[in-house]
Amino acid sequence: xxxxxxxxxxxxxxxxxxxxxxxxxxxxxxxxxxxxxxxxxxxxxxxxxxxxxxxxxxxxxxxxxxxxxxxxxxxxxxxxxxxxxxxxxxxxxxxxxxxxxxxxxxxxxxxxxxxxxxxxxxxxxxxxxxxxxxxxxxxxxxxxxxxxxxxxxxxxxxxxxxxxxxxxxxxxxxxxxxxxxxxxxxxxxxxxxxxxxxxxxxxxxxxxxxxxxxxxxxxxxxxxxxxxxxxxxxxxxxxxxxxxxxxxxxxxxxxxxxxxxxxxxxxxxxxxxxxxxxxxxxxxxxxxxxxxxxxxxxxxxxxxxxxxxxxxxxxxxxxxxxxxxxxxxxxxxxxxxxxxxxxxxxxxxxxxxxxxxxxxxxxxxxxxxxxxxxxxxxxxxxxxxxxxxxxxxxxxxxxxxxxxxxxxxxxxxxxxxxxxxxxxxxxxxxxxxxxxxxxxxxxxxxxxxxxxxxxxxxxxxxxxxxxxxxxxxxxxxxxxxxxxxxxxxxxxxxxxxxxxxxxxxxx
Amino acid sequence: xxxxxxxxxxxxxxxxxxxxxxxxxxxxxxxxxxxxxxxxxxxxxxxxxxxxxxxxxxxxxxxxxxxxxxxxxxxxxxxxxxxxxxxxxxxxxxxxxxxxxxxxxxxxxxxxxxxxxxxxxxxxxxxxxxxxxxxxxxxxxxxxxxxxxxxxxxxxxxxxxxxxxxxxxxxxxxxxxxxxxxxxxxxxxxxxxxxxxxxxxxxxxxxxxxxxxxxxxxxxxxxxxxxxxxxxxxxxxxxxxxxxxxxxxxxxxxxxxxxxxxxxxxxxxxxxxxxxxxxxxxxxxxxxxxxxxxxxxxxxx
Numbered sequence: 001x002x003x004x005x006x007x008x009x010x011x012x013x014x015x016x017x018x019x020x021x022x023x024x025x026x027x028x029x030x031x032x033x034x035x036x037x038x039x040x041x042x043x044x045x046x047x048x049x050x051x052x053x054x055x056x057x058x059x060x061x062x063x064x065x066x067x068x069x070x071x072x073x074x075x076x077x078x079x080x081x082x083x084x085x086x087x088x089x090x091x092x093x094x095x096x097x098x099x100x101x102x103x104x105x106x107x108x109x110x111x112x113x114x115x116x117x118x119x120x121x122x123x124x125x126x127x128x129x130x131x132x133x134x135x136x137x138x139x140x141x142x143x144x145x146x147x148x149x150x151x152x153x154x155x156x157x158x159x160x161x162x163x164x165x166x167x168x169x170x171x172x173x174x175x176x177x178x179x180x181x182x183x184x185x186x187x188x189x190x191x192x193x194x195x196x197x198x199x200x201x202x203x204x205x206x207x208x209x210x211x212x213x214x215x216x217x218x219x220x221x222x223x224x225x226x227x228x229x230x231x232x233x234x235x236x237x238x239x240x241x242x243x244x245x246x247x248x249x250x251x252x253x254x255x256x257x258x259x260x261x262x263x264x265x266x267x268x269x270x271x272x273x274x275x276x277x278x279x280x281x282x283x284x285x286x287x288x289x290x291x292x293x294x295x296x297x298x299x300x301x302x303x304x305x306x307x308x309x310x311x312x313x314x315x316x317x318x319x320x321x322x323x324x325x326x327x328x329x330x331x332x333x334x335x336x337x338x339x340x341x342x343x344x345x346x347x348x349x350x351x352x353x354x355x356x357x358x359x360x361x362x363x364x365x366x367x368x369x370x371x372x373x374x375x376x377x378x379x380x381x382x383x384x385x386x387x388x389x390x391x392x393x394x395x396x397x398x399x400x401x402x403x404x405x406x407x408x409x410x411x412x413x414x415x416x417x418x419x420x421x422x423x424x425x426x427x428x429x430x431x432x433x434x435x436x437x438x439x440x441x442x443x444x445x446x447x448x449x450x451x452x453x454x455x456x457x458x459x460x461x462x463x464x465x466x467x468x469x470x471x472x473x474x475x476x477x478x479x480x481x482x483x484x485x486x487x488x489x490x491x492x493x494x495x496x497x498x499x500x501x502x503x504x505x506x507x
Numbered sequence: 508x509x510x511x512x513x514x515x516x517x518x519x520x521x522x523x524x525x526x527x528x529x530x531x532x533x534x535x536x537x538x539x540x541x542x543x544x545x546x547x548x549x550x551x552x553x554x555x556x557x558x559x560x561x562x563x564x565x566x567x568x569x570x571x572x573x574x575x576x577x578x579x580x581x582x583x584x585x586x587x588x589x590x591x592x593x594x595x596x597x598x599x600x601x602x603x604x605x606x607x608x609x610x611x612x613x614x615x616x617x618x619x620x621x622x623x624x625x626x627x628x629x630x631x632x633x634x635x636x637x638x639x640x641x642x643x644x645x646x647x648x649x650x651x652x653x654x655x656x657x658x659x660x661x662x663x664x665x666x667x668x669x670x671x672x673x674x675x676x677x678x679x680x681x682x683x684x685x686x687x688x689x690x691x692x693x694x695x696x697x698x699x700x701x702x703x704x705x706x707x708x709x710x711x712x713x714x715x716x717x718x719x720x721x722x723x724x725x726x727x728x729x730x731x732x733x734x735x736x737x738x739x740x741x742x743x744x745x746x747x748x749x750x751x752x753x754x755x756x757x758x759x760x761x762x763x764x765x766x767x768x769x770x771x772x773x774x775x776x777x778x779x780x781x782x783x784x785x786x787x788x789x790x791x792x793x794x795x796x797x798x799x800x801x802x803x804x805x806x807x808x
Binding site: 003006007009010011012013014017018019020319323324325327328330331332333334335506507 | 555558559560561562575576578579580581582587589590592593594595596597598599602603605606607609610611612650
């Protein structure tokens with residue numbers, strides 16, 4: 001066994017032989033689990049059916065397992081085997097509901113929201129969440145090719161009008177769908193190619209329109225913001241519509257994902273046809289869901305657990321000085337960098353080992369409680385869930401090491417605990433409550449060790465979905481591993497300074 | 508590796524205070540070397556420098572020929588007792604030794620052996636925070652013995668020990684030296700070392716005042732003086748003076764004579780028919796020898 005492993009063994013023995021530390025660390029795990037499960041059991045959801053509460057219908061799920069919005073108006077024909085659909089879009093207009101100025105009088109204005117969509121689509125079936133590919137025009141993001149909710153490729157930017165129409169084409173060849181666009185119907189530019197594995201032989205091909213809610217963010221009276229999404233609709237005018245391939249049946253109009261209110265479709269779309277011109281109007285969105293309960297929701301108790309972890313970690317460091325043990329420690333391991341590194345690694349491993357099962361239980365059992373209470377939890381891949389669990393355990397372990405390093409640097413327990421709380425917990429609390437301006441909160445979550453909490457975010461921020469992506473809503477400014485790397489950087493820096501100070505001084 | 512401690516020309520200042528001022532000495536194996544001097548003479552600082560805890564401004568300190576910081580499993584080379592109070596109060600005595608043992612790749616069996624050796628077996632599973640000073644001292648000695656090291660350094664090991672404990676400590680030191688180990692044992696009380704040290708390094712003001720065997724030191728401090736008890740002091744003074752001795756009157760019936768060996772004193776007094784009851788060669792105590800040596804050092808502080 002080499003030097004470092006022996007010292008690691010010794011530090012582990014040191015830790016486990018002080019009962020207070022073991023008790024406090026166990027308490028940290030129990031607090032994390034119990035607060036998490038308690039908060040999960042407080043969340044109930046139910047839906048109204050015919051005036052009576054009932055279980056909510058299961059949300060639509062896309063081909064990759066994620067929860068999706070899949071609501072649009074579809075004018076389509078049945079296409080079997082290879083083929084294509086081509087259409088010329090000559091106009092895209094819409095209506096947006098704004099806050100009522102006169103009570104009970106709808107205040108609607110003409111306008112198209114940035115991610116309103118109108119274009120051509122090939123979809124596996126009329127079932128919500130089924131595979132699709134589409135070439136479409138948007139309100140403000142030009143032409144795009146999108147498929148299966150998550151994937152978005154930009155085509156030519158700009159708008160659409162009768163003078164500068166946009167030609168859109170989607171070609172199916174086996175599982176491969178290729179999107180093209182053109183300004184004149186003659187010279188075509190390929191946008192992208194999508195592979196929809198398992199696409200059935202017979203699919204629906206047609207014209208569609210949809211329009212997500214108009215997102216408005218207004219400052220709230222007591223700090224923070226109120227985000228509201230109001231009804232909008234979008235209308236695409238198409239002509240020169242051409243379907244190639246083996247077609248069956250005639251044109252059909254369908255509301256995909258229709259929602260019913262009092263027996264009627266709520267905010268229905270519509271279509272009109274005059275000669276060769278199609279007008280399609282839709283309400284809704286075709287996009288991954290970003291709003292809802294997340295797998296990390298039950299992890300609210302982690303902050304309390306972390307507070308206990310910080311106290312134990314600081315004590316583990318300052319005890320060396322309070323009792324003069326540091327000299328004994330350095331006699332046993334005279335190479336000081338190794339001695340302190342062994343201490344840090346031992347503490348980090350112990351914390352991780354205790355936190356990992358606690359967080360795994362909280363997320364799994366918490367998720368079950370949420371679902372049992374009728375809540376829909378946004379599904380995420382197993383790997384993402386594992387990243388959330390291991391990542392949050394790593395946040396606790398890294399924070400413990402940071403606290404230890406500060407304890408060794410400051411040699412005062414109270415000062416070290418307060419400093420750690422100030423740099424890790426306080427920025428996170430400020431950024432995830434309505435205390436600070438949003439931008440300030442986001443900078444805190446980029447620049448301070450609190451950036452590490454980004455690792456708990458399970459639903460990503462989608463560039464092609466407009467949403468109020470804020471820390472309060474669970475969206476962090478840095479990517480998960482990037483945020484964790486910031487915390488790790490601070491931890492390594494503090495440990496380096498502590499080692500430097502330990503080396504440079506008489507013990 | 509030869510079991511020695513070699514200290515050469517150590518100098519160290521703490522601010523404006525000179526703690527070590529050219530400290531040099533060597534500790535040989537098979538001997539107990541007493542490290543004596545008044546408080547503040549630099550004993551603890553020297554020990555900390557030897558153990559790599561403090562860095563000297565100048566000079567070197569080697570253990571078995573190498574600096575302490577380069578040792579692998581250092582506690583198997585050098586055992587040290589510096590501050591017996593340096594304990595986590597909530598940890599048991601056995602667990603305190605256990606983490607130390609683990610740091611050196613040793614296991615619980617060795618811990619139980621040293622606990623037996625220092626007589627702490629029955630208190631092994633008690634929290635060290637409740638230990639008396641004497642028990643802490645024994646625990647500190649157990650820690651020093653843990654790695655079965657050929658070199659031992661004990662700072663004031665007799666602190667807080669009861670008389671029984673002091674006797675035990677003397678026996679332990681003698682037997683450890685008898686096994687060929689090199690021992691450096693510091694004390695500010697010379698009397699504590701009277702029956703255990705073979706060699707003395709006497710320090711004051713951060714340097715060595717005397718580096719000598721205990722036998723030589725006592726002989727030198729005795730200075731060939733004799734004590735004479737007589738009821739006829741004036742006659743004795745004049746007779747011995749004529750014979751070339753220097754005589755001082757210690758009290759009414761006691762003279763301290765130097766310059767003549769005891770048998771000549773007896774001859775002179777007998778020849779002049781001066782009555783006397785006792786002529787004794789004066790043997791200085793270690794304490795006196797030490798005080799004689801250090802008084803100068805103390806004066807110049």
